[in-house]
Every structure is written in C-alpha cells, then in structure tokens.
Amino acid sequence: MARKHVLVAGASGLVGYAAMKHFAQEGVQVTAVSRRAPFETFGARFVAADLCDADQCGALFGGMGDVTHVVYAALYERPSLISGWQDREQIDTNDRMLRNLLEPLLKAAKGLRHVALLQGTKAYGAHVRRIDTPAREDRSEARDVANFYWNQQDYLAERQRSQAWSWTIFRPQIIFGQSFGSAMNPIPALGAYAAVLKERGEPLYYPGGPSNVLQAVDADLLARAIAWGGETEAARNEAFNVTNGDVFMWSGVWPAIASALGMEPGPARPRALAETMSGETALWDEIRAKYGLRAPPLADYVGWSFQYADYLMAYGAKAGDKISIVSTVKIRQAGFGEAMDTEAMFRKWFGLFRASKLLPP
Template structure:
C-alpha cells in the first residue's frame, strides 16, 4: 500500500483535473473531491462534497485520518465573474470553504506532510491596476487589497505553527485545459465561438480590445508542478509563479488559432462574448446535433468563461494597448521545476483533444 494519500479539492476544475492526471503516475492514493465528477478519474476515488457545508465537511474530512497531502484548487465564483472579484461575499465564501475542509482534516490527519494552495495573478492586482513587470513572488504590493488569497494564505500560515507539515502557494497565469462548466477556461469558450462563426461561413473575427501581452499555463504542466511541489524540499513554505515560459499577444496569435480551427483569420470587431453568447445557445445546440457531439449545452459547457474571455482579451479597454501582465518564473526554475511548453503548441494540443473527445466539431 502506498504511504501517500493526496486529497485534491476542486477536482472537476481545470487545476484539480490537471493534478489528478499528474498524480496518476505516482505511487499514491488519490481522492478527488468536487461537487460533480471530473472528466475522468485516472485511478482516483471520487467523493462528492459541498465545501460550503460545514457539517458535511466535518463528517467527510474528519474521517480522512490517513491523508498526507492536500491540493486545494476549489474555487467559488459569482455569476458575471469579474465584478465578484472585489466583493466581500465572494471573499468570505472562499475563505470559509478552505476552513470547512481543513479544520476537520488537520485535526485527524496526523501524518499530513504538505498542502498546496492555488492563487493566481490577482495576487499582484491584475484585476484592479497595472502590475509590476515582471511581477515577483516577494513583492505582493497589493496585500492591502481585499482578496480571499490573503485570507486563505494567512489561515494556513497560522495553522502551520507548531505543525509538522509544509505548504506551497502556486500562482499560475491564464490556465488552458480540460474542464466543463468552469468559470475560467477559454478553450471551450473560444471553441464554441469559432464553431458558430465557421458554421455561418465567417472567418475567425477577433472580438477583443487593444493588444495586451500575457502569459499562459498548460493545465497538464501545472498539474506536474503541483505534484513536484508536494515533494520538493525547495518548495516548502514557498510561493511560485507558474507559466508556460513564453508570452503572447492575442492579435499575433490569432492567425495561428484560426488555422487550428480550420478558419481564415478575420478582422477585429470588438464584441462582448459574455453578453452575446448566451443568446446563441440554440445555434450551439444545432451544431451539437449536426456533428453528434457529446458536449453539453452552452451554459453547462462554458460556465462563466465567456466573461473571462472578455477580461483576458481586454474587451472594452480603450487606447492603443493595456498594461502587460507578465510574471517572473525565475524562482520556480531555480527551485528545480523547469518544464515549459510553447503556448501555440498548447492551444493546438487542447483544441485537438476537445475535437477528438467530440466536445467541439471537427475542423475538416
């Protein structure tokens, strides 16, 4: 029997599912915790749980005495997504969810060795103002900005006092991977948008605003970073940014994306996907029937990701560009995790996977 048991909270989301896949290659027992099952279990056992239910959490996690690792990737987002990032209610709910899980787990899991906590570039205030370039882990210049990241991180620091376990905080950039109904996954959002245009005989029109330089992270790469952090001595009680290792500009990437999706690149015509896509649900249903897709209805497939697309593509921004969102990954490389992937290759990989799984229509 393995002497390692990993609890992955938020296992049906982008990050949690990436962690499940990475941990499948290790000699360990994995418990996938989420309200709905992940796309596949990869050898894990699934436990349905509502982390906002303290009584259920006490019963469930209070019995996991043999847990050695926790990967906390659970997340609550409000409808409309971006406005909720500054609301006290959302901060409070995310704060409570971690406490509801960790209080009973830490009380019973006497052999707990490591906790991985996921944050992101909102730690640098990317959602409220331009961030330093590059943003570095030891310069949390907006710690005074209310954010559930700080509540969760401070809670773990307090709980660790006198304990025998360590923590690692990971801060990925825009994550791309396999999930359905996630609040922030641009693969299904862009895939459906492209399918609607292609079906109408149109090119791939760019719906965003002015150019903004960004970084991405492949969900599988992030999953392997999570697996690494759980064991590496250099990751103990440290914070790391995680990216693919390159940068991109949507407008420069657009011709390649169009080619991946079997289309010609179109002109720039700013349009809010968050506002317009819901009304096109019937068109998506017709495409699902025509191509025999197993993908669900539009809302179940993309969640709040069309609102996220508006944010990431700077829809509504004015001027010749917006401030770049670039973080340094030097600290992560020096600590020993050196994987990287070309972002263009990443997009091609995920669009092909979604096509092969009959979640998006064939491009030819």
Template sequence: MPSKKVLVAGATGLVGYAAMKHFAAVEGCEVIAVSRRRPDETYGARWLPLDLTDPAACEALAPEFAGVTHLAYAALYERPGLVAGWQEEEQIRTNDLMLRNLMAPLERAAPGLRHVALLQGTKAYGVHVRPLTVPARENRSEMHEQPNFYWNQERFLRERQPGKGWSWSILRPVLIVGDSVGSAMNVIPALGVYAAFMRKAGKKVLEYPGGVGRVAQAVDADLLARAIAWSGEAATARNEIFNVTNGDVFVWPNVWPAIADALGFEPGAHVPLALDREIRPREAEWAEIRRAHGLASGTLRDFVGLSFEYADYTMGFGRTEPGPPAIVSTIKLMQAGFTEVMDTEAMFRKCFAAMQAKRLLPRP
C-alpha cells in the first residue's frame, strides 16, 4: 500500500500539471489526476476525466477517491476575456462551486484525508486593480475590498476544517512559468509561438513585444509543486498562507535576451505587438509551422489557450511608463522551512527547452 495517495485537481493546468509530475515521481506515492482534458503526459499518474462544475460527476467518481491522503487543488475556471473575467460574478461563483463539488464526496470517500493545498495568487493583494503595498505580506490580504473567488474558497475551507483530521495550506504564487499545454496563464507557449512566427517571417532577432517594464517576480511551476508537497507534510504549514516566488526579481526587457537566446534568436528592440490580437487568429500559418517542424502541438486554441491575452497583460502591452513594482515577501515561507530558490532567467531557459524537447515548439 502507498504511504501517500494524492489527488491532483486541475491536472492540465499550469500548477496541476507540475504537481502531478512531481508526486508521480515520489516513491511510495500514488497519484490520481482529474481534469476535463487529458494531459499530454501523465508521468505514471492515473488520470480520470472530471468536470468539477458537475456535482453529479464528482459524486459518481467518489469511489476512486478512497484512500486519498492529500488534495492538491489547482483547478481553475477562466472565461475568454481573461482579465475582465477576474471580477465577474459568474467566474467567482463557478470556482467556488467547483471546490465544494469535489470536497463533499472526497471527505466521505477518504476519511484518512490529511491535507488540502489550495492555490491563490497576487490578486489576493489586488494587483489586478491597483498597485501593491510593497512587499505584499500574507496578513495584508484585501479580503473585504475586492470580489474574488479566492475568498469564497478560503472561507469554505476555514469553516469546514475545524474538528476534521485534515489541515489546509494556501499558497500564493506570483507569475507561474512552466511547460503545460492549453493553460489560461502560461507565457511559455505564447512566447514560443510568437518566436516561431518571427522565424517564419525570416527574422534573426526577436523583438520585445510588451510594454515598458516593471519590477516583478516569477515562480517556476516545478518549484511551486515542491512547495505544495512540502506544505502537505510540514507542521509549520498547517492552516497557514504563504507567498511563493523564485526568490529574485526581474523586469521583462531585462530578461528578454535570455528568452531570445533560448528560442534561437538575438534579442531585438522594443517593438510593441498585441499577441492576442495579432498572433492568436493565425491558425492556418501555425498549421504550416507545425508541419514544417514536425511539431506535436495542436492548434493555437488547444496549445496556447488564453495565454496570448495573459502574455499581453503580464508584459504590460501598451504601457508607456514603468508600472508600479509587484513584489511579495517570502519571509514567512522561508521561516516556516521551505527555502528553495531558482534563478528566473534559468527558469525561462528550462521551460522553453522542455517544450522544445517534447516537440511542442521548434528547436532553436
């Protein structure tokens, strides 16, 4: 019998995919992964199709949850018109119900449940509507100021947990970077596709398409997965909230040379380009690129998801003045015992290389 049985919810998302990959490699750990779409790889996890918006489907799958000890909840419902949807009532209500729909049958089927890891992010500090108080700390959430599904899910866990045998941990990553396919917020496929179009156009340099930079932070999805695993075992993480970052800061124009190099280009000048408007509609050209390079990636819609819009947002397309810094403190996380860090430029190189190795993006 495995000593740990992890249920990963949202296995095709950026965080869920990394968590599935991490736990599947842990000796003595059994992994069940659920999502609407099948992941491109499962890494030895057992994948089951599940639409978390359907309570009957969650109930029907409950027997498969027997013996689950840890839940890594990384499922996310996002609407087209990504940024505007972050404050819409439908998006908030749907994400709230998804967690509830899963937890009720899970608790009944898995009386030995020990831990629930839940993902939030810097929207907990209102980064999408106003400048952050620098550094943003876990005790400075804006729970009563901005509608956000984070608060609905957090309240649900806080109210449900007393007297139970499980604890929860909430992780607040910054910009997450990884190698998932079809995610709503992953700049790697979006920028990789942009570079492929520039190469098709005969360009030798890769122009920076975003806006004027601001000081920000990122986190590698695999590092975040290890933080999720840590939170499920550490006594210091029980019923606590933690910011998670790589440990350094970056500005998009300053890391652009490393990104260009990873994609086989010299870095170019700042030439603003709205990726969602200019690149996303060009499915026929992408099909040509896929054939020419023998790529296994699907259509732009399936491969990039909503991430062209997210790339425009996070790189500040249209911004003509430096934006306010978006910096969170990770002191609480480090003092609790998770001290892993990663160089952000190395992270970008690693993630592009992973997609190139899987023939999802052209090799340099």
C-alpha cells in the first residue's frame, strides 16, 4: 500500500489546523493548503492556494498524484456571518471550491483512499429553526433549507459512485480549538473580551442571553475522529455527528471559563460583542504590547467570531431558541467512542492560548 499522504484544505482554520497538527505529529506526510499560512505547521508542507481560482487549483492539485487522503475543511463565509448562511453566492462559492480541488486531484491521485468532509448542525436546520431532539443523521436532515452542504455532499457522492475511494461526512457541534482569524472560533472571541475586562479590573460578565442547552466538540478530538474515519470500513460513505459526549449550559461552564482566564465570574450583563468590541481595538493593542503577545490586531485575531459568539450565547434571543442536541449513537456504534469533559476542554484551550502568548498570562 502506498505511503499515506494527507492533503488538508483549510489548514489555517479551526478544523484544518487541528487535523494538520494531528497527522503531522503522527509522522504522516501532510500537505497543508490555505490562503494564509497557519500559526504553526508541525512539519507539514504548506502551500498557499485560493480554492476559488480554478486555474491555480488545476495546476496545483493536478500535480499531487501521491495523495491518499483528503481532509476538506475549507470554508467561505460572508462578512455578515449569520445571514450569509443562506446566501446563494456563499452556497455557490463553497460548492465551486470543493470541485476546484477535487476535479484535478481525482484525475491525478489514482491511489486516493478517502475524503473527509465537514458539515455541522446546519444540516438539521439549526440556524433557522428548532431541530429534532436529538437530531439524527438518518432522519433529521433539513434538505428543505438552502445550504451548501447539500451541493457538496451530492457532488461527492456522485463522483465517488463505483470508485474504490470513500468519503465520510462529519457533523460536529460547536467546535473549540486553536486558530485565530476564523469565522467561527469562540475561544479568541471570548478570550479577547475577557482580556479587556481583566485589564480594567472587572470580573468576567456573561454577555449573552438565555443559557440554553448545547453541545461542544474539542478540535483535537474531532481531528482524531477524522483520522479514524479515513481508516474504518464502518465509516465508508457515512455521515456522523460528533460531540464531546456531554452537554453544557453557559451558566454552568462560566465559572470554569473565568478560572481558566485567571478571573472571577461576574453576573450577566448582556452585550452584543460584534457591535461593542470594535471599540476596544486600541485597548487590545495596549494589552498586546504590555504582555508581548503574539496575537495580531483584534480584527485579524477574532475574524467574525464575535458574531458567532453572540449567536451561540443567544444574545437578544428568547429562552429555548438555541437548544441544539444531536445524537452521537451512530459514530459510537461504528467504533469511535472518545469523549471529553467540556469544562476540561475550556480549561485546556484557554490555558494553551495563555501559554502560547495569544492571551495575557
């Protein structure tokens, strides 16, 4: 069998970065592709590429004949994050990006064995309505809601038909991990918000709305699930929900988050982070200079994740609007049974960001 060579698309993003790190640290040959360079590469070969450029993709991926596994974690989001999820241009762009990568690669990589594709709970319509509790892969899909997931999934299934390689789709819940500048990573968003409060000598006020029941997934755990899927017959051409294995409410984990950031938890003070944190850029720059942080200016550090944090914490919503629970029975029965305590996950990532000088010590 040919040596394993993993192509990770979207390597500077939340999931792609975790996958690149996992495979590279396992000693696997990794080619990491994204528009901007990842924070670290862990020994992976990095290639800058724009997946919207079909000619560039044809030349690049048409020359990667030894790729055996693809982790497709690339994502195009609109600046207006939440409303963009149903935008036709956003849907068409994400559809085109996957095709631009796979069409030349499928012609070149005759030893291709697996393609992993990322979705999420928008597959169940979580961004537009209350979903089934719990949402299940085989009965809860929201095919009536416009979503680039279906374009990509149908394309992948069609191209795989009668081929030796297989695909696996992963549907994680809220992902937490190490990346910055991403559209949907709550860690830098909450970390920057906390740093501003801490610098002013204030406690960590909860800025959201109703503390609803949610699920999280650690990015490293998700990366291990992706690696499992690429080598497991039971994962062949299947879709799986992935979570840490527990549930959480912001009110329950808020003390652990505050503790991980060296702060005291404060009472609820609703605040639209996407609107108000733009006024904290100068203070963030002072914090960066004071503590010698490696973190970039606020907009580059957080990306559009303040919008995402407001959405997750139900700012301005009514109680019950953000209940989002999925079943993970299918992936456990297929053989992937890892779990992680979500409180411990928050401590892990905020601790790592502080140790990496991405947040104040």
